[in-house]
Amino acid sequence: MSSIHLFLNNPISPSSAVLRRSIKLKKCRFPGSTNSGRMVACAMVDVRAPELAAAIGGKVRSEEVVAAEGRVLVGTYARAPVVLSSGRGCKLYDPEGREYLDMTSGIAVNALGHGDPDWVRAVTEQAGVLTHVSNVFYSIPQVELAKRLVACSFADRVFFSNSGTEANEAAIKFARKFQRFSHPDAKQPPTEFISFTNCFHGRTMGALALTSKEHYRTPFEPVMPGVTFLEYGNSQSAVELIRSGKIAAVFVEPIQGEGGIYSATKEFLQALRSACDDTGSLLVFDEVQCGLGRTGCLWAHESYGVFPDIMTLAKPLAGGLPIGAVLVTERVAAAINYGDHGSTFAGGPLVCSAAIAVLDKISNPGFLASVSKKGLYFKEILVQKLGGNSHVREVRGMGLIIGVELDVSASPLVDACRNSGLLILTAGKGNVVRLVPPLIVSEQELDHAANIILECLPVLDESNTN
Ligand SMILES: Cc1ncc(COP(=O)(O)O)c(C=O)c1O
Numbered sequence: 001m002s003s004i005h006l007f008l009n010n011p012i013s014p015s016s017a018v019l020r021r022s023i024k025l026k027k028c029r030f031p032g033s034t035n036s037g038r039m040v041a042c043a044m045v046d047v048r049a050p051e052l053a054a055a056i057g058g059k060v061r062s063e064e065v066v067a068a069e070g071r072v073l074v075g076t077y078a079r080a081p082v083v084l085s086s087g088r089g090c091k092l093y094d095p096e097g098r099e100y101l102d103m104t105s106g107i108a109v110n111a112l113g114h115g116d117p118d119w120v121r122a123v124t125e126q127a128g129v130l131t132h133v134s135n136v137f138y139s140i141p142q143v144e145l146a147k148r149l150v151a152c153s154f155a156d157r158v159f160f161s162n163s164g165t166e167a168n169e170a171a172i173k174f175a176r177k178f179q180r181f182s183h184p185d186a187k188q189p190p191t192e193f194i195s196f197t198n199c200f201h202g203r204t205m206g207a208l209a210l211t212s213k214e215h216y217r218t219p220f221e222p223v224m225p226g227v228t229f230l231e232y233g234n235s236q237s238a239v240e241l242i243r244s245g246k247i248a249a250v251f252v253e254p255i256q257g258e259g260g261i262y263s264a265t266k267e268f269l270q271a272l273r274s275a276c277d278d279t280g281s282l283l284v285f286d287e288v289q290c291g292l293g294r295t296g297c298l299w300a301h302e303s304y305g306v307f308p309d310i311m312t313l314a315k316p317l318a319g320g321l322p323i324g325a326v327l328v329t330e331r332v333a334a335a336i337n338y339g340d341h342g343s344t345f346a347g348g349p350l351v352c353s354a355a356i357a358v359l360d361k362i363s364n365p366g367f368l369a370s371v372s373k374k375g376l377y378f379k380e381i382l383v384q385k386l387g388g389n390s391h392v393r394e395v396r397g398m399g400l401i402i403g404v405e406l407d408v409s410a411s412p413l414v415d416a417c418r419n420s421g422l423l424i425l426t427a428g429k430g431n432v433v434r435l436v437p438p439l440i441v442s443e444q445e446l447d448h449a450a451n452i453i454l455e456c457l458p459v460l461d462e463s464n465t466n
Pocket of ligand 1: 107163164165166168200201202203253257258286287288289290314315
């Protein structure tokens with residue numbers, strides 16, 4: 001009999017035996033194996049480990065979670081050293097009860113804040129009725145949500161995905177298919193794409209190929225070929241390339257989030273629109289971060305008066321549940337056939353019910369007006385309070401997507417704010433503070449956030465002299 005080695009002795013904290021699991025061993029053969037000497041150990045691990053039970057009961061300690069994360073998760077995230085275990089409105093709490101004011105919204109996701117009662121009702125009611133059926137069948141919340149999205153946008157039809165990157169993957173495929181459909185006799189229909197400096201479109205191979213930051217792409221090359229990056233805002237170079245006739249679609253964020261909160265100009269978007277109209281290239285607006293009320297308009301492009309052929313959405317749509325959506329005109333949809341694209345999970349009853357609750361609230365004109373008002377107020381007090389500091393270069397943005405550009409790295413400021421109970425993000429090359437609070441934030445909370453940032457600003461001098 002072969003000996004069996006088990007490698008399960010990874011306690012969460014070396015001092016406690018919290019991960020001592022109940023292990024039952026079985027010896028089994030690989031199905032079909034004729035090698036009588038070959039044995040494997042199947043460890044049946046009781047996942048109801050004490051630390052998990054404690055987490056559910058809210059009794060786990062932050063340091064235990066951080067230590068365990070370091071061992072059991074693939075190291076893709078350089079996380080802030082905070083464990084968040086509950087939230088209400090714009091406040092988040094760690095297991096020790098420390099309170100944080102949230103100016104991150106889970107990266108522009110929790111538009112209604114944490115625990116919005118209407119959202120909770122929609123999710124719990126739907127969870128008790130039907131959660132998932134796949135797209136083999138029709139489901140009522142999916143069709144209802146699509147009807148609402150069509151009614152309040154330029155679009156005629158919707159495709160659902162599970163995330164922003166997947167929405168952009170679908171848009172890439174739709175653009176290629178549209179061009180093939182529109183050029184039935186061409187040996188080589190337009191297949192290439194344009195995207196812009198400082199853009200971010202996602203992490204999967206197509207969306208990654210469209211994303212400008214080189215260090216996101218290079219470790220994974222070759223990514224999808226045929227993408228040209230042009231300067232964001234430079235209409236002339238974009239128009240020239242669109243006129244080459246090789247471009248299937250132009251991907252652009254009306255307001256760049258990840259890239260540093262840069263807003264397009266009206267002239268730039270208009271130039272893209274008219275060059276696309278002239279040549280048949282598609283104009284894709286990625287509103288994954290800036291859409292759905294964040295700018296004070298339901299769609300960021302509304303304030304430009306320029307409309308796309310395709311728009312991708314995700315982050316806030318289901319108020320924290322994973323969803324993405326691709327909104328298209330009838331002309332684009334006509335090129336797409338059964339089987340051209342799909343997803344097992346996408347557009348399920350649970351996420352769509354959540355999204356209906358979110359969209360109903362956000363699309364209310366009174367709600368959008370309040371976002372505009374609070375956005376103007378926040379920018380004003382940020383300029384007033386921070387503008388005199390020598391490290392602050394610019395306060396920019398629209399509605400409640402605001403960037404404070406510094407002449408140094410924003411990391412020490414982000415850390416100091418966190419230690420003072422305020423959660424903020426960085427953007428751009430790390431020198432921009434990104435403020436994307438829940439859209440339900442109050443002026444009092446915005447005051448509080450601006451005051452904490454002001455109090456923490458001196459840390460930038462300290463970290464620069466060290
Ligand atoms: C503009 C934009 N597009 C796409 C994405 C990718 O979305 P996801 O992280 O849901 O895949 C993001 C994410 O930050 C984004 O900001």
